[in-house]
Structures are given as C-alpha cells and as structure tokens.
Amino acid sequence: MHMAGRPLLDIARFELPAASCTVLSGRNGAGKTTLLKIAAGLLRPDALRIRSDGAILDWAAGRSVLRTHSIYMHQHAYMFDRDVSANVAYGLRRAGVSASECAKAVRTALEWAGLDHLAARNARHLSGGERQRLALARARVLSPEVLLLDEPTTNMDEEATGQSLFLIRRMVSEGMGIVVASHDRRIVGQLADRHLNLADGALHEVDGGARPDADAPAYASGGEVL
Amino acid sequence: MGEILRATGDALILLLSGQPELWDIIGISFSVSLRAILISAPLAILAAFFLAVGRFPGRRVLISTFNSLMAVPAVVVGLTVYLLLSRSGPMGDLELLFTQSAMIIGQIVLAFPLLVAMCHAALQAAERDAWETAITLGAHPWQAMFTVMYEVRFALLAAVIAGFARIIAEVGCSMMVGGNILGVTRNIPTAIALETSKGEFVQGIALGIVLLFLALFLNFALSFMQGKGELS
Numbered sequence: 001m002h003m004a005g006r007p008l009l010d011i012a013r014f015e016l017p018a019a020s021c022t023v024l025s026g027r028n029g030a031g032k033t034t035l036l037k038i039a040a041g042l043l044r045p046d047a048l049r050i051r052s053d054g055a056i057l058d059w060a061a062g063r064s065v066l067r068t069h070s071i072y073m074h075q076h077a078y079m080f081d082r083d084v085s086a087n088v089a090y091g092l093r094r095a096g097v098s099a100s101e102c103a104k105a106v107r108t109a110l111e112w113a114g115l116d117h118l119a120a121r122n123a124r125h126l127s128g129g130e131r132q133r134l135a136l137a138r139a140r141v142l143s144p145e146v147l148l149l150d151e152p153t154t155n156m157d158e159e160a161t162g163q164s165l166f167l168i169r170r171m172v173s174e175g176m177g178i179v180v181a182s183h184d185r186r187i188v189g190q191l192a193d194r195h196l197n198l199a200d201g202a203l204h205e206v207d208g209g210a211r212p213d214a215d216a217p218a219y220a221s222g223g224e225v226l
Numbered sequence: 227m228g229e230i231l232r233a234t235g236d237a238l239i240l241l242l243s244g245q246p247e248l249w250d251i252i253g254i255s256f257s258v259s260l261r262a263i264l265i266s267a268p269l270a271i272l273a274a275f276f277l278a279v280g281r282f283p284g285r286r287v288l289i290s291t292f293n294s295l296m297a298v299p300a301v302v303v304g305l306t307v308y309l310l311l312s313r314s315g316p317m318g319d320l321e322l323l324f325t326q327s328a329m330i331i332g333q334i335v336l337a338f339p340l341l342v343a344m345c346h347a348a349l350q351a352a353e354r355d356a357w358e359t360a361i362t363l364g365a366h367p368w369q370a371m372f373t374v375m376y377e378v379r380f381a382l383l384a385a386v387i388a389g390f391a392r393i394i395a396e397v398g399c400s401m402m403v404g405g406n407i408l409g410v411t412r413n414i415p416t417a418i419a420l421e422t423s424k425g426e427f428v429q430g431i432a433l434g435i436v437l438l439f440l441a442l443f444l445n446f447a448l449s450f451m452q453g454k455g456e457l458s
Binding site for chain 2: 037040041042067068070071072074076077078080081090091094095138139142
C-alpha cells in the first residue's frame with residue numbers, strides 16, 4: 001500500500017480470526033489506521049488478495065465482502081446528528097429491517113451498553129465514554145464477524161475505559177473477531193489473545209508483551225487478508 | 227417629505243385592502259421564484275456532492291468556475307438568456323421570451339452557481355468520518371450520500387434560502403426576459419421599477435414594504451439555519 005508516494009504497508013498476511021482479540025500496536029504514523037481501513041474495505045490498497053470461504057478475491061470483488069463482514073470504528077466514533085436510538089438503528093434501517101424489528105433490536109442493544117436511559121437524547125450530547133459504548137452497540141447490533149477498533153481508549157478516563165473493555169470482552173465471547181489498534185497496556189494485558197506490532201510497514205508477532213519476534217514474515221508486494 | 231409619508235400611509239392601506247392587482251404581482255413573484263428554486267436546488271446539491279467527493283481532472287477548475295459565476299451581475303444573466311431566447315437566438319423557436327418560463331430559466335441560471343458554491347462548502351465541511359461510518363455500517367453509497375447531506379442539512383437549507391433571497395429580489399434578469407407584462411411577468415421588483423418611474427409612489431412603496439419584510443425574514447431564517455448548523 002502506498003500513500004502520498006511513500007510505501008506504507010507491505011504485509012504478507014493479516015489474519016482476522018473469529019472469537020478472539022488481536023491487538024495491533026505501533027508508533028503513531030506507522031499505518032495502523034490505514035491497515036484497519038483497508039481491512040474494513042474503506043481504503044483501496046495497491047495490491048490485495050482476499051481469501052474468503054476458500055475463494056481468492058481481488059479488491060473489486062472482495063471489497064463488498066470486507067465491508068459486509070467487518071465494521072470499522074474511528075478513534076472518535078462519528079455520531080450522526082440524531083438521537084441515540086436512531087444512531088443504533090442506522091445500519092439496520094439501511095439494510096431494510098422493519099421499524100418494529102428495529103425498535104426491539106435497538107432496545108436490547110441499549111440495555112447491553114447501559115445506555116437505555118439516554119435513548120432519546122441527541123448523540124452529539126453524549127460524553128466520550130457514552131459515545132464509544134453507543135458506537136459499540138451500533139456495530140454489535142449488525143452482528144459483524146470482525147470489528148476493527150482504532151485506538152478506542154485514547155483520552156478516556158479509567159471508568160469509561162473499564163466499561164468499554166468490559167463490552168469488548170463480551171463481544172469476543174459472543175464470537176466476534178476483534179482487532180484493536182492501541183498503545184494501551186491495559187488492553188494488551190487484559191484483552192489480547194494475540195499481539196501484533198506494525199513497524200516499517202510489516203507485521204511482527206509479539207509474545208507476552210516482550211520485544212517483537214525477530215522472525216518476521218517474508219516481504220511481498222501484495223498482502224493477504226483472511 | 228410630507229408627500230412621501232402620506233404615500234407610505236396609503237401604501238399600507240393598499241396592502242391591507244387586498245387589492246387583486248397588487249397581490250397578483252406578489253403571487254407571480256413567489257410562483258416564479260419558488261419554481262426556479264425547486265428545480266435548481268436538487269440539481270445543485272447533487273452537483274455539489276460530486277464536486278466534494280469526486281476525484282476527477284478539472285475538478286478544482288470547476289469549483290473555481292462556480293465560485294466566479296456567482297459574481298455575474300443579474301442584468302448580464304438577463305441579457306444572455308434574452309439573446310438565447312430571442313427570435314434570432316438558438317432557442318427562439320420555443321417562443322419562451324416574455325413568459326414566466328423565461329423568468330424561471332433566468333432565475334435558475336442566477337441561482338445555480340450560488341447554490342453549488344454554498345452547498346459545496348457545506349458538504350466539504352462534512353466530515354469524511356460521517357461517510358466512512360455510514361459505509362462501514364452497511365449503507366450503499368447513495369444511502370451514505372443522503373446521510374451526509376442530512377448531517378449538514380442546516381447548511382444546505384441556508385444555501386437554498388440564500389439562493390431564494392437572491393432571485394426573488396432581483397430586477398435585472400426578470401425585467402429583460404419577462405418584459406414586465408401585468409398579470410403575467412410583472413413581479414415585485416419589476417413592478418417597483420415601473421411604478422416608481424411613473425411617479426406612482428403608493429404602489430411602489432407598498433411593494434417595497436413587502437420586499438423589505440421578505441428580505442429581513444429570509445435573512446433572519448438564514449442566520450438561524452447557519453447558527454443551528456454550528457451547534458454541533
């Protein structure tokens with residue numbers, strides 16, 4: 001993947017396994033956001049092969065697969081200028097789910113996230129922690145296979161971070177594959193089933209929080225997303 | 227001075243009396259300008275959207291062009307449309323000159339660059355995150371487009387109000403392509419010009435009061451919309 005004329009990512013494989021949490025660490029500017037957005041089907045890389053259900057797809061065909069199966073969350077999740085319920089219902093309504101089905105799903109999701117008392121409030125008036133729980137509920141209600149979280153705990157206090165980590169752990173146990181880009185040691189320690197470090201355009205497996213493994217995957221000009 | 231004050235008093239009485247000729251003129255103004263706005267606004271918003279998100283060669287030139295076209299004086303637009311619609315012009319066969327349709331065409335040409343420029347600014351200010359969030363949550367691109375437009379709805383509404391304010395009050399274009407025919411193409415600004423030139427101050431002042439209040443109201447609405455747009 002090249003960006004602004006500079007080679008940014010040169011990754012051989014990027015696996016996204018189900019029911020587990022992968023932490024992606026790396027310096028600012030290393031390309032974590034870029035990688036996550038490519039995996040979400042939001043950014044177009046130079047070369048990409050996607051293996052899905054045994055078939056190998058290029059970007060044109062694979063993009064919709066990526067978009068359907070994964071959801072990306074920005075560092076500061078974008079809140080639509082409408083109330084909390086409407087935000088949670090957004091994806092369902094776009095998919096054509098009926099209003100009554102929607103309402104049920106939204107109610108359940110808001111209870112799950114502990115936001116039911118805020119259902120009618122404009123989402124822009126929520127605190128940072130509440131916004132994030134709303135974004136998590138908004139994604140979870142669509143049952144994606146993969147959730148890509150970009151630095152979720154930056155600028156959040158202890159309590160809000162704890163609440164988010166709790167919800168993320170629940171989603172992992174519900175079978176979702178989660179990738180979290182983060183520097184936060186709490187996330188690495190409490191959530192990570194696997195830890196990858198992104199440096200100089202390549203991914204290195206990190207064991208147990210120690211220094212990166214020296215056996216890096218082979219460089220290639222393309223990448224695979226599984 | 228006394229004569230003008232008396233004329234103003236008579237003008238208010240004239241307005242309240244509901245004289246058909248007067249309200250005819252006001253009706254034509256609204257009818258023509260509303261139709262012009264209803265046609266040009268959706269097209270302009272769509273054009274502005276593609277200018278904001280598209281990546282095609284000449285995009286910057288196109289944006290600058292629309293910004294510059296805003297500065298074309300109404301009378302020059304009127305002259306151009308007149309030449310196009312006149313008998314010796316390319317669209318002369320349609321016999322549109324001196325009809326309400328000609329006025330609508332002229333006002334569309336007047337409003338369009340302003341609408342595109344302001345809507346483009348509004349959509350540019352919309353965060354890219356809004357689009358990405360919509361897409362990642364499963365929206366089709368056209369659904370995401372409407373979502374982004376909804377997110378900046380107040381700024382878009384402000385653009386439409388500004389466009390409407392421009393065309394309902396202009397005289398240069400309407401006069402030339404409409405011909406100021408009573409009951410057909412005489413709207414508020416052209417009527418004011420005519421009555422004043424005849425020395426008929428009462429009618430002129432009456433219509434002037436209407437236009438003044440309309441302009442104040444539109445400006446108030448515009449500020450209100452822009453204020454709501456900032457509140458997030």
